Amino acid sequence: MLSSRLPKDLSPSPFFAELERTKAAVLAECAVADGREGDAVGLSFIDMTVSSPVKAGLPIDLNAAVDEGRESFGCWNPDAAGWKSARETVVEYYRERGGNFDAGQIILTASTSEAYSVLFKAFCDPGDVILTPMPGYPLLDTLAQLEHLECAPYFLKLRRENARKLATDEIYDTRCFSTLVELSPMRRREGAAFRFVLDSDSLLAAPERAKILLLVSPHNPTGHCISREEWNEAVRFCEENHLILVVDEVFGDYAFSDKVSRTWQYVFNKNVIARNEATKQSLSNAVQEIASSAVHSRNDNSARENSCDNGPKCPIFWLNGLSKTVGSPQLKLGWMAFYAPDEQFEPIRAALEFVEDAYLSVSAPAQALARPLLANSAVYEARVKERLLQNWKTLREAFPAKYCPEVLGGWYAVVRLGEDDEELTLRLLREKHVLVQPGFFFDFDEDGWVVVSLLAPPEQFREAVSRMQVLDRP
Missing domain, CATH: 3.90.1150.10 (Aspartate Aminotransferase, domain 1)
Structure with missing residues (x-):
């Protein structure tokens, strides 16, 4: 009777059933105490x-945001990509962090999970494969299964690095851990660090029907962030195998070091920022104002503003939303920002809007709250x-x-x-x-x-x- 998209057994596993019983007993004990x-x-x-x-x-604090956006709560202005005003707010969010997208590169969704679903519908056929990290978040497997897709793993491995020589290639075998007896800070090895890194060689085992490589940066749960070297390897793999590259960066605002980069910086900073700086120097203020006015008045379906010369040859999508940027998953507003080679950009945008137009799932209140909330996101x-x-x-x-x-x-x-x-x-x-x-x-x-x-x-x-x-x- 039920769809084959669903697991055959929907009951909780014996472990999680026991965990819930134990949790209930502990909570009852604490209440008595x-x-x-x-x-x-x-x-x-x-x-x-x-x-x-x-x-x-x-x-x-939602009060000020609600007061500012309330007038638009009752609006019905359907747009498959989302309200342009809300998409321009997302553009400003990236701009404040050094990004260089335009509104035509933003597609709004009701959540990051829905963004995955849209991408799976737009690029995959039943039986195709999504490459996902292991270890990784189990929701990704569920979302793929609901679209009749399969997941195949690539791996993150644990590497030991000496602080004096961070470029070491020594790999620490996690199976060599002994049982922890004493957890004193004095036992920490001075000058050594252990962190997860992308095992790029594991990508070579990808099945022939692989369509999407999914990166998560910062990664849930290991805290790994994609380095420039790892990024170059992933992009090269996608280019050579005609894959779509998707980056889940919902935790992107929460890097623990200034040395950690957002992955879209690897694409745009080298090409676009240099060109923009040259343009700013060569144009007078008056000409800049005219050019800016022309850009903002044009239709979204025209050629995009920041075409990237000599950029990656594969489409790339970055997923994010209000769930983490302002800690508000209940508002149900996510987005994808995307890059594609010039000849692929408009067909991809049309495909995404076709899927989005079938649902129009982003609510008016969520889109109205985007501007006041993201304005204070920093x-x-x-x-x-x-x-x-x-x-x-x-x-x-x-x-x-x-x-x-x-x-x-x-x-x-x-x-x-x-x-x-x-x-x-x-x-x-x-x-x-x-x-x-x-x-x-x-x-x-x-x-x-x-x-x-x-x-x-x-x-x-x-x-x-x-x-x-x-x-x-x-």
Whole structure:
């Protein structure tokens, strides 16, 4: 009766059923403890899986934004790509961060998940393959399955780097981890760091029916960010194999270092910014004003403003949205910004708009709120990043480097504690009242990994980490 798009068994796995029972028991125990007096009070429950700033005490102030956008809530102005005013707001969001898109390169969606669905419909046939990172977020497999597509993995590998020689090629085999007995910061190896990197050789195993290479940067859950070298390898692979390159950069605003680049900088900065600077120097202010007026008055379907000479030969899409930029997943507004070689640009845009026009799923209130919210996104970003960095520092100081790989950006970190991650997750919940996510949920290829969110209030995060440190061995 049900579609073959769906899993044959929709019931929760035995592990997650047990996890929910254990969580309910712990919450009940904590509720009873809260009613006791004095020393009888037990450990509080700490959720280290929270993925929403709203639930972590970091909501954005919606009142001013609602007041500013309210007049447009009742508008019905259907546009397959989304309101031009909202798309120009997204363009400004990129411009403030050094990007150089125009409104014709922006397609609005109701979410990043819907953006995936639109791309899958536009570029793939049933049975085609999406290349996804392992470890990685399991939602990607679900979205592909719902479109009758398959996922094939490429891999992120853990590399040991010496601070004195960051270019080392030495690969640290994660299977060599021994069980963690003592988690003292003194055990950290000075001058060494461990971080996940793209295993570009694993791309060579891609099936013939591969259509899309999906990069996630910053990566969920490892915190890996795509370097220029990795980017060049990925682009070259897509060009040689006629693939579409899709970059999920929903955590793009939350890099932990100024040395981390957004991947669209690798495409546009070298070609477009240099040309724009030369143009600015050669044009008088009056001519610039006339040119700008002409650009903004033209129709979106005309030739795009920032065609990129000698750019990549494959189409590239960057996915983002209000869910992470302003911590508001409930508003349901995402977008894709895209680049394509000149001869492919208009056919691709027409295909995307055809799919979007069948649904018109982006609401008027969401589009009306885009401008007032994104105008203040940098302030919100700084507020969230301060907490992320504080919690990452706490985690890094508590665990030796080889058990806690470096995080370059995003909201998550991973820790390897050296035992079965299912049992470890349940023991942390039962004994320490700390909820984490097991590594197998993200397809880590060995046991012992757990995933934690960096969004928790710092005092809660510090307490949870201290409990993780003293977890008794079985």
